[in-house]
């Protein structure tokens with residue numbers, strides 16, 4: 001089918017002046033053999049592609065796609081394709097807080113992780129965000145039908161996530177169960193404290209603690225996907241008081257690599273001014289991971305060019 005993929009205005013907000021390049025990169029990661037022709041009609045941007053009908057659901061899950069049209073002669077037919085997510089978008093989008101990772105770039109990171117990870121047919125993927133904040137990545141993972149875990153050092157994150165889910169599940173009448181507990185002994189610092197939410201047979205668990213101890217905090221589980229937006233900028237200054245997350249990532253790296261199962265993939269979203277892509281590359285190659293061919297740099301401001309880097313555990 002000859003298709004036109006309409007780019008969402010949200011993609012412009014997420015990827016700034018580089019939205020076409022990022023869309024192109026995301027598309028090609030999924031369909032490396034396919035020709036892509038960008039086109040602007042009036043104020044609307046499209047990617048023109050040619051693909052089989054069975055790809056429609058996958059296409060509708062690409063982070064930049066707002067709509068899919070089929071070309072028939074000089075007519076454009078809207079294709080009514082649902083992305084088929086298991087939970088409503090409000091779970092990801094309704095929470096607003098300082099330091100939240102953009103929803104689309106988070107979806108992009110998960111999509112690219114799925115492309116490169118080895119996930120058996122019928123297997124329910126497990127995703128870990130080892131620096132989870134209030135859970136944008138975990139909530140996306142849940143919408144994709146995965147089991148989601150997160151680790152976050154900020155104790156306030158538990159209450160933030162709980163409040164959000166309480167409100168949205170009530171508004172949207174979504175059945176779920178909530179429980180709390182500790183990994184290890186309960187303590188005043190709340191290290192190891194977790195909130196767990198059960199939606200049908202899928203689980204989301206956010207645990208408070210230091211990501212250097214990711215193995216203990218996830219009780220030795222192995223994950224198909226580790227997806228993380230590294231701390232950057234002043235609101236995420238690390239405990240060491242530096243804006244560069246490289247030192248903390250270096251200390252976390254052995255635990256993160258351990259948490260990955262064979263065939264699993266690590267996706268990092270980072271500000272390429274610090275750490276440089278080459279530093280992350282060196283760090284995780286030294287840890288035995290294999291870099292995968294993907295980048296999607298987009299300038300957000302004078303001091304931030306956000307990008308993604310992907311590694312696989314072979």
Ligand SMILES: C[S@@+](CC[C@H](N)C(=O)[O-])C[C@H]1O[C@@H](n2cnc3c(N)ncnc32)[C@H](O)[C@@H]1O
Nearest residue numbers: 100101131132133134135136152153210211231
């Ligand atoms: C960019 S934010 C992630 C935001 C998250 N994706 C969201 O949308 O809510 C990075 C997070 O890493 C956390 N962090 C930094 N160092 C950490 C560590 N050593 N262990 C656990 N979390 C850490 C910070 O507290 C911050 O919440």
